[in-house]
Every structure is written in C-alpha cells, then in structure tokens.
Amino acid sequence: DAGITQSPRHKVTETGTPVTLRCHQTENHRYMYWYRQDPGHGLRLIHYSYGVKDTDKGEVSDGYSVSRSKTEDFLLTLESATSSQTSVYFCAISPGLSIETQYFGPGTRLLVL
C-alpha cells in the first residue's frame, strides 16, 4: 500500500462521541486525502492537504475536520459521530507537481451505533 498506514483499522463507537482516524505515510508525498466509501457512491473526497497546515474541503466535508502538523501524518476527526458517518475511510497520498497518481491506504472501517 505504497508506504501508507491507517489506524485504527476497525472502530465501533457510539453516536455523539469524538473519533480521530490517523493516516501515516513514509513516502514524503506532498498531498494527502481522506475519502469515504459507501455502497452506490464510490469514493468521495472529505478533505485534502497540500502541505503542512494547508488543508481544504472536499465534496462531503460537513461533520469532519482535519489537521496536518507533520508531512507524514494527516488526521481526520469526527467531532460528534453520527450514524450517517458509518463508512469505510481511505487515506490517499500523491506526490503532486506533474504526477497525478494517488495511492491508497488499507482503509478504516468505522461503525457508529
């Protein structure tokens, strides 16, 4: 998985609790992304980062926040989890510049009860 790890790999939580997912890369790539995958929707972008402390929203960013204090780590936080946020979350990285390719991590399966 191109030097990308995600933690935790599985999580069960209750509605209203905060949740943080971590993406760690060893490739020193500039761009990092958080996607969610749901049946019938493919993968949809939540937030992305184009450098340390530089982040922007994707198409489904409501209810999520992100932080990137180091090149290698990109955190996704659900401030108050809801059942609609039950999903599989994938982190991706990309070198950027003239290289468009994105490489995906193994995913985190989140269940919000």
Added chain:
Amino acid sequence: GENVEQHPSTLSVQEGDSAVIKCTYSDSASNYFPWYKQELGKGPQLIIDIRSNVGEKKDQRIAVTLNKTAKHFSLHITETQPEDSAVYFCAASKMAGNQFYFGTGTSLTVIP
C-alpha cells in the same frame, strides 16, 4: 463539479473472455483518468491510467481507451482470469494534486 458515471455496476464473464467497463465524464477540463482495482477488504490499487493527450494505453492484458470528444473512457481486460475478480473504479481529475472524482464501481466476477 465533475460527474463520472460508470457502467455496468456488475459484470460476469467466463474465464478467458474479455471484459469491458465504460465511464463517462462531464468536465472537459479533466485530463487524467486512472483505473483502480479493489479487492475485498483492501484499498484501491492503481492498475492503469491515461492522460488526455493519449488515445489508448496498454499494459499486458489491460488496456484503456479515451475519447475526449465524447468524454468517455473504457477499461478492457482480455483473457480474464479468476484473480481479475474484484471491484473496478474509474476516476477523473483535472490536475496534479487535485481531487479525483470516482465512478460508482463495477463488480467483476470471472467464472472459472
């Protein structure tokens, strides 16, 4: 924004036959089109990609074609094998670093 449509949603073929998956996109500014294969419980893995200045690209049994005028691109897998069974996603992007817009996926089953 970009809208990527993918068909069919499911596809079953006999081992050795060919499989074709088609995608259309809406934004003529999109210029990079990757295809990903996702096996159960794993993250998507890039299998082939094409840029808008190329009409066709081939890598062993896998090929991708792009028609910029019609705004559609297709994945062709020849001599299918059981290990080709997976979910395949197409995507479109405008530039390096920009987000990918994904199709909804095609579940391919290769019957031995």
